[in-house]
Amino acid sequence: MPAPTQFLSYIDSHADAFIQRLADAVAIPSISGDASHRKDVFAMADWLNSQLTQLGVTTQLVDLGRHTMDGEDLPLPPAILGRIGNDKEKKTVLIYGHFDVQPANKSDGWDTEPFKLMINKETGQLIGRGSSDDKGPILGWLNVLQYHHENKLPLPVNIVFCFEGMEESGSEGLDELVVRESKKGGFFDGVDCVCISDNYWLNTRTPALTYGLRGLSYYKVTVSGPGRDLHSGVFGRTVHEPMTDLINILSTLVSSQGDILIKGVDEMVPRADEEEKAIYAGLNYNISDIEEAAGASIALSDDKVSVLMGRMREPSLSIHGIEGAFSAAGAKTVIPAKVSGKFSIRLVPPQTPDAVDPLVIEHLNNAFAKLGSKNILSVENLHGGKPWMADHRHWNFEAAKKATKAVYGQDPDLTREGGSIPVTLTFAESLGVNVLLLPMGRGDDGAHSTNEKLDRSNFIEGSKLLGTYLYELAAISK
Ligand SMILES: NCC(=O)N[C@@H](Cc1c[nH]cn1)C(=O)O
Ligand SMILES: [Zn+2]
Numbered sequence: 001m002p003a004p005t006q007f008l009s010y011i012d013s014h015a016d017a018f019i020q021r022l023a024d025a026v027a028i029p030s031i032s033g034d035a036s037h038r039k040d041v042f043a044m045a046d047w048l049n050s051q052l053t054q055l056g057v058t059t060q061l062v063d064l065g066r067h068t069m070d071g072e073d074l075p076l077p078p079a080i081l082g083r084i085g086n087d088k089e090k091k092t093v094l095i096y097g098h099f100d101v102q103p104a105n106k107s108d109g110w111d112t113e114p115f116k117l118m119i120n121k122e123t124g125q126l127i128g129r130g131s132s133d134d135k136g137p138i139l140g141w142l143n144v145l146q147y148h149h150e151n152k153l154p155l156p157v158n159i160v161f162c163f164e165g166m167e168e169s170g171s172e173g174l175d176e177l178v179v180r181e182s183k184k185g186g187f188f189d190g191v192d193c194v195c196i197s198d199n200y201w202l203n204t205r206t207p208a209l210t211y212g213l214r215g216l217s218y219y220k221v222t223v224s225g226p227g228r229d230l231h232s233g234v235f236g237r238t239v240h241e242p243m244t245d246l247i248n249i250l251s252t253l254v255s256s257q258g259d260i261l262i263k264g265v266d267e268m269v270p271r272a273d274e275e276e277k278a279i280y281a282g283l284n285y286n287i288s289d290i291e292e293a294a295g296a297s298i299a300l301s302d303d304k305v306s307v308l309m310g311r312m313r314e315p316s317l318s319i320h321g322i323e324g325a326f327s328a329a330g331a332k333t334v335i336p337a338k339v340s341g342k343f344s345i346r347l348v349p350p351q352t353p354d355a356v357d358p359l360v361i362e363h364l365n366n367a368f369a370k371l372g373s374k375n376i377l378s379v380e381n382l383h384g385g386k387p388w389m390a391d392h393r394h395w396n397f398e399a400a401k402k403a404t405k406a407v408y409g410q411d412p413d414l415t416r417e418g419g420s421i422p423v424t425l426t427f428a429e430s431l432g433v434n435v436l437l438l439p440m441g442r443g444d445d446g447a448h449s450t451n452e453k454l455d456r457s458n459f460i461e462g463s464k465l466l467g468t469y470l471y472e473l474a475a476i477s478k
């Protein structure tokens with residue numbers, strides 16, 4: 001069943017209003033990883049809840065309790081559960097998204113204010129934190145709802161929504177909610193399939209459907225010693241320095257070629273056979289795609305298959321930052337008393353945080369022991385999630401393929417994503433249904449980075465895609 005042509009033209013004729021709604025959403029700095037912005041994540045939940053109810057969705061805000069972040073006890077933002085339609089004759093799709101965002105400051109190198117949506121009329125880019133990850137896609141669903149609500153038309157399927165405000169900080173509290181509500185009589189009972197729009201096309205040209213995500217294990221390794229910060233002129237070459245120890249340890253984790261140097265981690269993953277390599281070779285992708293998205297010619301290899309495998313089917317270790325280090329302008333001659341290095345490993349099947357964590361901890365302890373330092377080492381696991389893979393031959397994917405062909409006139413790439421959305425696997429396992437990732441944005445959107453953007457055409461055609469997918473879902477046989 002194709003989407004009504006009135007729906008497609010409604011999306012086109014309301015594009016400016018939809019972009020204004022995106023600007024309103026971007027203006028709320030709902031940064032889940034920064035305690036000082038927790039009130040904004042709550043404000044974002046209220047804003048989204050009010051949009052949903054105005055569009056006919058029955059909602060409830062679910063209190064997820066409290067947690068400790070950076071030593072501070074904080075209330076977790078609520079999850080928003082919503083339902084529209086309860087027709088036993090129709091399929092029921094669960095739609096997940098997150099309304100929190102990564103941190104962003106103009107001083108990080110943004111060309112414009114990150115929380116003021118900048119509309120570049122020449123390029124068609126909508127620039128602002130959360131435009132692509134994940135406020136644009138969430139608003140895509142609202143655009144679909146608005147057409148049906150204003151025209152008093154029933155949706156082709158029943159929809160159950162699950163929106164959270166902690167995805168960028170480990171989805172705290174959500175797994176328990178999903179498991180509980182997936183049981184008989186729970187809010188998600190009766191769901192036939194799941195759709196998540198929270199990732200990106202592989203390139204800037206070809207729409208994609210995604211059937212795999214990497215998992216994640218995130219670590220904080222702290223070295224402390226001196227009772228306070230010290231003067232390097234007085235204490236240099238006199239005491240064990242925490243920063244020196246930390247840099248030494250961090251340098252043992254990963255090679256400049258991306259190989260993980262922690263014994264047993266890379267080795268857990270079976271090598272790709274020729275048949276699997278042919279899948280990557282067939283994807284519409286060039287080394288220039290990754291280099292343009294990265295903003296420099298820095299790909300680890302000139303071989304497209306090797307680069308794609310590095311992103312999709314191999315683990316990676318990235319060092320993210322050092323807390324407590326001197327990082328301001330100028331030349332302060334300090335020996336920091338306590339420093340914490342933060343790094344994470346993206347995991348692929350059959351790796352899990354439970355299997356990888358002991359290897360990492362043993363490696364860190366051994367590396368520290370070799371230094372012969374009198375400082376103290378401690379290791380924390382900040383959060384983790386397992387990798388996920390789905391059956392892309394399922395009718396849920398077939399419906400999305402048809403919708404993509406109808407809206408974009410081309411077949412989608414079938415991709416595995418390098419990022420992580422840990423709740424994906426929880427949905428798949430606790431509901432026992434197929435989960436589809438249906439991205440809206442392009443591979444060069446710069447999610448988590450400076451100047452994050454969503455192209456106007458991806459927002460508008462992407463809204464059509466989400467609506468068309470619902471119609472194809474209604475038509476397809478299970
Ligand atoms: N769009 C999904 C996404 O960006 N997920 C994050 C999840 C995460 C985990 N810890 C911090 N963020 C990702 O980095 O993949
Ligand atoms: Zn996201």
Ligand SMILES: [Zn+2]
Pocket residue numbers: 102133168447448
């Ligand atoms: Zn993200």
